[in-house]
Amino acid sequence: MTKLQKKTIWLVLAIIFFTCKEAFAYIGPGAGFAFISSFFFLIATFFVALFSLLIWPIRFLVTWMRRRKVLARASAKRLVIVGLDGLDPDLVQGLMDKGKMPNFTKLAQQGSFQKLGTSCPALSPVAWSSFMTGCNPARHNIYDFLSRDPQTYLPTLSSAHIGPSKRTLKVGKYAIPLGKPSIKLLRKSKPFWRVLGEHGIFSTVIRVPITFPPERFNGLLLSGMCVPDLRGSQGTFSFYSSREAAEGETTGGIRIAVKKQSNVVRGHLVGPPNSISQRNEDLSIPFEISLSGEKARVVLPDQSFELKKGQYSPWIRLSFKAGLKITVQGIARFMITETGQEFNMYVSPIHIDPGKPAFAISHPRAYALYLSKLLGPYATLGLAEDTWALNEEIINDQAFLDQVYLNHAEREKMLFDALEKNRNGLVVCVFDTTDRIQHMFFRYLNPHHPALKDKDRTEHAGAIEDLYRRMDNLIGRIKERLGDGDEFIVMSDHGFKDFSRGVNINSWLWSNGYMVLKEGGCEGMWLSNVDWSRTRAYAIGLTGIYLNFKGREAHGIVEPGQEEAALKAEIIAKLSGLKDDGNGSGVAINRVWDRSEIYRGGPYQKNAPDMIVGYNEGYRASWDCAQGRVTNEVFEDNIKAWSGDHCVDPAMVPGVLFTSFKLNRDSPRIIDIAPTALALLGTGIPAYMEGKSLIAN
Amino acid sequence: MTTLSNSIAFVFDLFMWSFNGLHPIWSMTVISALTGVLMLIIYKYTSNQAEIRKVKDWIKANFLAIILYKDSLKVLFSSTGHIFRANLRYMRLNLVPLLFMIVPVGLLIVQMNFWYGYxxxxxxxxxxxxxxxxxxxxxxxxxxxxxxxxxxxxxxxxxxxxxxxxxxxxxxxxxxxxxxxxxxxxxxxxxxxxxxxxxxxxxxxxxxxxxxxxxxxxxxxxxxxxxxxxxxxxxxxxxVFMGVLGWDVHWIIVYFVLSIFFGLALKGVFRVHI
CATH class of the missing domain: 2.60.40.10 (Immunoglobulins)
Known part of the structure; x- marks a missing residue:
């Protein structure tokens, strides 16, 4: 609105006000809407503020009573922990040495910088669970992204069980759930912010992995890794293409064929399965796209928006109608990747809309809503950065980076809001940006990486250095917001190494006679063609090997006791130091651990894989192995963009630990962070925690 | 102006004739529903919907902040201040659609007053x-x-x-x-x-x-x-006052309540942020 227009409006208003013979008490719903809304907010604010003010002295007194002992012992008024998932100490040191990380350098000079011993295995869900509980996996029950159901041998999500409502009412074509879906956290033990809460210390916890479903405690928490998308998966993109034979499922996504007629494309957005329909059908939303050069207008039933080739849309709210007036709300980003003869469009996994979450993704539920009102829609999916879309070459390197940094910007705003509002307690925020970009761009650090064969090696060669420098800048901006009495920890759960060669443990077990396949041989996913009645061992997940144990697995044949011990010893001996003949006889596996060696004193040791594989640098479980495919070859080149990893021998991938205070010893471990946080804020350290405080003096 | 007013009066008379013999609340309900819809449409196209949504979200966020950070006096005072300031901004954003509504609703109220007022x-x-x-x-x-x-x-x-x-x-x-x-x-x-x-x-x-x-x-x-x-x-x-549920109420209050009710009830259908 121009200044002239504004002046005109004010002039007209003034004329009406001063010349109107009879002022109407009411000039219609428009004025009424404004008046009512405004009045409602003012009245509600007044009462909430008044109520808060009135009860504040009581709350203050109660909190002070609970905190008075810990306040006396606390050496920090507030503790801020920033997790940079996967930040590698060697890369950080290298850039610090070159003077490219001034803020990290200052922090190290002020306090300390050390390598942080990670969990075994060195996987994010395991490591972050150890971080928050101060325990080894035998006490928190997370050993991998995936576990397995010993009755079906199928993989299951290790951190949470998400199932439909147990009872339904069948009416016609509908099966109406009579109750909430069952969502259960499988991580055990107690995060340290719950301990702080018990002592009256308030925490804000943002996107720490393995916090879904959110637990109740004295503070605010937004769940991170393992929050599903609207389909219930850990991230399923959709790709709409006019090319023939585009239809079908692909890893991490769905390909949908659409018809392009002149410059119009019509199709249906694929949504979540209809949870109230008895038919096995997906919900969908029709769309029509009008193309004009590199621009497009997307028309949905309730909205339309513009797209430009190669640029993401903002988050678009999608309402899927399930029937019976039930709608399921999600958000997604759209990007057109081709607009010439053919048409291609990428749609991100449909995230749960934080403004109207289908189930709780925060504690309290209102926290997700609060952030949504404050920042607009934001990524809620646990693994929000769509690595599969880049792996499957649905989007390119630049589109992936754009997506990751869009998510990162949202996370930064959440953290800065928490820093502004929570000035007396704990603030924890984990950024996945560092992990995802290193996974997908590590190939540029290895000029011989198989994924770079016949590809441009220069365009994104600096992606990782740029990432690290951005993180340094973030640390600088956080430090500017810290005050007296604040302590600061920057940490990562593990480091990173190159992943050039894949090892298929199942293929190795098969070729060495520990696994037997049915007729047809190497077919199917998720070990579907395994003859369980003659199989002694199998691998599921990224590092675990299980024995087909009698009495535990549905078709177990390995007897507990001597046979078990002998079989384990045999496999460990053969796999430890396994050489890769296709790669100059390099060692592919450093060592394999018997679970009883590394997981001691925990009630959940029985849920651990029987053996854990520690791969050498450059190696990891192959893509086929991760998907339960048995192949003729044990080793294969990794030609995917996902080219860096940390699922190796944990000794090779420590994380980083920067602190604003001096440490009392070298070689800190990730399980030491929780006790350190408790000690800084003055509470005692519970007996179940295995870590030790790192505070000097 | 008189010609315009007389024309509106003629249309209004025709409309009211169809309710001849019925309790005034029936015609009032229909008028309220129709004006509710009309005003929604005017509001949608004359207001800055994106800004209104943004301001309301900001108000709600600050309102939630007071509840979520209930132990923090600083958050309480700063969020309350933000809400009051945002409310002023919200009112200002409503002035433009208000201008567009004054004329049609004013003319309508004149007509209604002749029927319901005396x-x-x-x-x-x-x-x-x-x-x-x-x-x-x-x-x-x-x-x-x-x-x-x-x-x-x-x-x-x-x-x-x-x-x-x-x-x-x-x-x-x-x-x-x-x-x-x-x-x-x-x-x-x-x-x-x-x-x-x-x-x-x-x-x-x-x-x-x-x-x-x-x-x-x-x-x-x-x-x-x-x-x-x-x-x-x-x-x-x-x-004259209108008998509603045993109460004698001024017609403009009935119109206010009903038109607001229809406006709010139908805002989702017309996708209007109020």
């Missing part, structure tokens, strides 16, 4: 008629008379108030009907309608000479020519 005289009731004259010299000596049709009687001689240039009569009604009373001044004759009825009808309170606001607010009868010695003729109908 009741016709009943047989046996007394009526006060007031004529305002132009400069006729000495009012006390001026030749002013009133002629009433059968069914209406003059109960008092004219009461002249020179300071206001007014002449008043008290009339009595004997039977139902639509009447025309005639005022004679200095050889000129000017008429005014008068309704005696037990039903809801459109009533003209004032017949006036030309004038912007009078033309807008009292469109029921032809304008008195500017050459006339009579400036206006006013009939004092009794205000």
């Amino acid at each position: 009741k016709p005289f009943e047989p046996g009731e007394s009526i006060l008629v007031k004529a305002t004259l132009a400069n006729v010299g000495d009012l006390m000596k001026a030749e002013v008379s009133l002629v009433v049709p059968e069914g209406v009687e003059i109960q008092t001689p004219p009461l002249r108030i020179p300071n206001n240039s007014e002449v008043n009569w008290r009339l009595g009604t004997k039977q139902k009907g639509h009447y025309e009373i005639k005022i004679h001044v200095g050889g000129q004759e000017m008429t005014k309608t008068l309704v005696v009825s037990d039903r809801m009808e459109r009533l003209s309170l004032l017949r006036h000479a030309s004038g912007f606001w009078d033309g807008l607010l009292y469109p029921g009868e032809r304008v008195i020519p500017s050459s006339s010695l009579v400036r206006s003729i006013e009939v004092h109908y009794q205000p």
